[in-house]
Amino acid sequence: MRIAVPAEVKNHEYRVAITPVGVAELVGHGHEVFIQAGAGIGSSISDAEYIAQGATILPTAAETWAIGEMVLKVKEPIESEYGYLREDLLLFTYLHLAADKELTDALLASGTTAIAYETVQLPNGLLPLLYPMSEVAGCLAPQVGAHSMMKAQGGRGVLMGCVGGVANAKVVILGGGTAGQNAANVALGMGADVTILDTDLDKLRNTFWRYENRVHGIVSSKLSVREQVLAADMVIGTVLIPGAKAPKLVTNEMVAAMKPGSVLVDVAIDQGGCFEDSKPTTHDDPTFQVHNSIFYCVANMPGAVPNTSTWALTNATLAYALQLAGKGWKRACKENHALALGLNTHAGQVTYPGVADAFGLDCVRVSDLLD
Ligand SMILES: NC(=O)C1=CN([C@@H]2O[C@H](COP(=O)(O)OP(=O)(O)OC[C@H]3O[C@@H](n4cnc5c(N)ncnc54)[C@H](O)[C@@H]3O)[C@@H](O)[C@H]2O)C=CC1
Ligand SMILES: CC(=O)C(=O)O
Ligand SMILES: [Mg+2]
Numbered sequence: 535m536r537i538a539v540p541a542e543v544k545n546h547e548y549r550v551a552i553t554p555v556g557v558a559e560l561v562g563h564g565h566e567v568f569i570q571a572g573a574g575i576g577s578s579i580s581d582a583e584y585i586a587q588g589a590t591i592l593p594t595a596a597e598t599w600a601i602g603e604m605v606l607k608v609k610e611p612i613e614s615e616y617g618y619l620r621e622d623l624l625l626f627t628y629l630h631l632a633a634d635k636e637l638t639d640a641l642l643a644s645g646t647t648a649i650a651y652e653t654v655q656l657p658n659g660l661l662p663l664l665y666p667m668s669e670v671a672g673c674l675a676p677q678v679g680a681h682s683m684m685k686a687q688g689g690r691g692v693l694m695g696c697v698g699g700v701a702n703a704k705v706v707i708l709g710g711g712t713a714g715q716n717a718a719n720v721a722l723g724m725g726a727d728v729t730i731l732d733t734d735l736d737k738l739r740n741t742f743w744r745y746e747n748r749v750h751g752i753v754s755s756k757l758s759v760r761e762q763v764l765a766a767d768m769v770i771g772t773v774l775i776p777g778a779k780a781p782k783l784v785t786n787e788m789v790a791a792m793k794p795g796s797v798l799v800d801v802a803i804d805q806g807g808c809f810e811d812s813k814p815t816t817h818d819d820p821t822f823q824v825h826n827s828i829f830y831c832v833a834n835m836p837g838a839v840p841n842t843s844t845w846a847l848t849n850a851t852l853a854y855a856l857q858l859a860g861k862g863w864k865r866a867c868k869e870n871h872a873l874a875l876g877l878n879t880h881a882g883q884v885t886y887p888g889v890a891d892a893f894g895l896d897c898v899r900v901s902d903l904l905d
Pocket of ligand 3: 610630633634
């Protein structure tokens with residue numbers, strides 16, 4: 535198969551969808567790999583390193599997209615890329631369609647077969663291709679939140695912790711999954727007083743044992759969220775219902791009653807965000823004010839640390855890319871149900887229920903397409 539990797543174009547997005555290791559593996563399995571010139575530079579990978587493993591470098595995005603039977607990307611296509619979508623294209627990347635009507639329409643209109651990293655799901659519920667970037671974003675959340683909490687940034691002027699005789703910052707994390715656990719780990723290391731809220735009791739039990747009771751675990755409900763949010767210096771939102779629009783747990787009214795200078799980091803923004811007032815921001819201009827609080831809503835947080843993120847992401851995606859390249863999407867999805875759950879659109883139809891529900895569209899069952 536011809537596999538193509540364009541350069542990422544989103545604001546301050548320095549990741550790339552393949553490393554020289556991936557090129558070597560795909561070429562070793564008899565595939566051809568085409569990479570847009572300079573695509574790896576942000577992750578410290580030169581064109582020469584790709585060429586050394588057998589890749590062909592193409593000068594433009596248009597040529598790269600056009601040659602690929604399968605295009606591997608990191609972020610969802612943005613408007614300037616919609617023109618590259620086409621019926622005989624297999625697109626394998628993050629999509630987050632339930633929060634993006636325009637992209638859903640573009641994929642459907644073009645007939646593209648699109649497999650979303652974030653809805654590939656193992657039988658035990660784990661999301662193996664979201665996991666590494668949720669680790670990264672979870673670790674980054676207390677770091678960016680702590681920066682915003684400084685007085686000069688408009689925050690309360692509170693240190694996370696570690697100063698004797700003074701109360702630590704109170705960090706409240708909504709969602710105790712991958713991003714939430716990683717956020718707790720870093721916030722705890724910075725000295726904060728950390729509370730996780732989740733609807734899943736097992737997540738709370740695991741939190742108890744993992745942190746030896748140093749992180750508070752509370753069942754998430756309307757009342758408990760309100761009580762915790764009002765007492766917080768920092769709220770980190772990481773709730774997810776796979777493939778669906780995020781539930782809005784923090785209302786505008788709650789924010790109005792929060793401490794002045796408190797900070798809200800909405801990691802779940804790529805699925806639409808879990809705070810009522812969230813709207814996607816960029817690394818160029820990451821924060822905005824709501825009442826007297828600061829919101830941080832960057833939808834590609836891991837793009838800020840590409841020399842970590844590119845490797846973490848491609849370590850996870852490569853095995854799936856090899857299956858898609860070697861078998862074609864139909865056989866690969868037939869033989870690997872986790873991958874079949876990644877299919878979001880095909881031939882002008884939505885194939886993922888959470889996306890169909892978000893826009894009131896019909897949903898075709900993937901199993902019907904694979905017969
Ligand atoms: N902004 C960014 O750059 C990035 C954003 N993300 C996003 O972060 C979000 C979280 O991802 P993961 O941690 O991998 O998901 P996960 O599935 O591991 O964890 C989500 C947790 O939310 C919990 N949850 C669901 N409804 C809840 C409620 N009402 N109250 C409290 N908890 C609730 C679930 O039980 C689960 O434990 C996703 O939307 C993901 O796309 C991930 C990476 C980068
Ligand atoms: C998961 C995601 O959207 C990201 O890594 O940017
Ligand atoms: Mg988007």
